[in-house]
Amino acid sequence: MNQKTYEQAELTTDDTECAQCGATAEGTPATWTCTIANGTRQHLCDTCTRASLRVIESHLDPVPTR
Template sequence: MDEQTHRPGPDGTDDVACALCGTRSGSETAPPTWLCSVENGSRRYYCDECARTHIRAIEGRLDSAWW
């Protein structure tokens, strides 16, 4: 296991982690390739790999949440 050193930002904010596989982006903002979904009022991020795999499920949930 190679675990990256987790350093909180100056504001105490965490780096963005994928909601599915837990991959960390290494920064407070998700990379442009990541997918951002708002579920139950909180933001969830999905890495590009999970986004590709679960794009339909994620979009389906997003639609139902918005309606």
């Protein structure tokens, strides 16, 4: 059995953009979070991960900032 609890971030050389604040980073930093919201893969930077921790843990979609 090799069941993944969390989706592993893609290995990519492309920049990763934070879905919340728009911050970018090269590749996918280990401190960032990858979530699936509405079938779309979204990344959150470490700052937004902490800010959204309660939202993520309650399995609610992140509140749009736009």
